[in-house]
Amino acid sequence: MTEPLFSEDEEFDRPRLAAHGPVRVRVPAKINLHLHVGPSRPDGFHELTTVYHAIGLYDEITARRGDTLTLTMEGEGAGELSLDEDNLVIRAARVLAAETGHEPHARLHLKKQIPIAAGLAGGSADAAAALVACDQLWGTGMSRDDLAAIAATLGSDIPFLVLGGTALGTGRGELVSPILTGGHAWHWVLAVAEEGLSTPTVYKTFDEIGAQTNAGPPDGLLAALRQRDPEVLAAELANDLQAAALHLRPELQGVLDAGLDAGALAGLVSGSGPTCVFLAEDARHAALVAAELEARDCCRAVRTAVGPVPGARVL
DSSP states (O other), X not given: OOOOSXXXXXXXXXXXOOOSSOEEEEEEEEEEEEEEEEXXXXXSOEEEEEEEEEEEEEEEEEEXXXXXXXXXXXXXXXXXXXXXXXXHHHHHHHHHHHHHTOOOOEEEEEEEOSOTTSSSXXXXXXXXXXXXXXXXXHTOOOOHHHHXXXXXXXXXXXXXXXXXXXXXXXXXXXXXXXXXXTTOXXXXXXXXXXXXOOHHHHHHHHHHTTOOOOOOOSHHHHHHHHHTOHHHHHTTOEETTHHHHHHHOTTHHHHHHHHHHTTOSEEEEOTTSSOEEEEESSXXXXXXXXXXXXXXXXXXXXXXXXXXXXXXXXX
16 A cells, blocks of 8 residues: 555644744645636635645745744745735734734744745745744644634635645635545646736636636546546646636746647646646656756746645644
8 A cells, every 4th residue: 555645743733832942844835636716706706616736845934932023035036025014924923823812923934945926825835834833833732723724814725735735625715625645646847937927817817708617526636536547637637717827828828838748648727827737647757847848948947746745844
């Protein structure tokens, strides 16, 4: 029997003392293996049915004791992202403090590798990491489900990134139900675009162009995950937002074509884009596809990653 890629972390479910030293948390990016966009809701969001999948491309947050709440960063997006109250990391820390009766005091440092505005939920990942890091720093004793519930008040993707693995998302994406995949590893190649795409803009374009919702129910995708056959899974990948992303960035079609020409089993835009994700047979095949994409110079960067992996976890 294949061993799972990760085990459940029971430490989330028992009381903890506050940490005296720094707390370092690693959090993955996510891709959507299936994304069906339903009608608009009264709150302005769309009703979604999605299958989230956490992959091994990571950001890290280090939390230390402090007299105030501050955020510094390095890596992807340094100098572009605000580090004040507009940042989800700061908002996450403040919400956790308010919920648990702690002073929102911490020195947070973000080491960022997940590209921003790339359809990989990098900002949501950082908020999830901040919740886990501050929970450990302050010794709040919150369970993983408690943290996911707080995360749902901050953003649609954040609860999943607290949990990780592979999961079904409903509502606006914040209602998360884990999917057991038996520990099978899937191999992916990511083509990162030169510039990001705004998620609200993609949804607005989706509405304006009347994009067709081809994804439908995720039953076929869920069955494919259980079969553990990459070619079967390739036929079930779907994203209703892809048409809107391609409308805004027609050049992404060339990236998708290049990945398929390079031998990928399937390719699709990740979430709201503009990162394109390709499924490979195994690690060797992923490396070959990545090398061919790099040779074609059709995107800013190419990465390989495996999934599923855990959500935000203390290192």
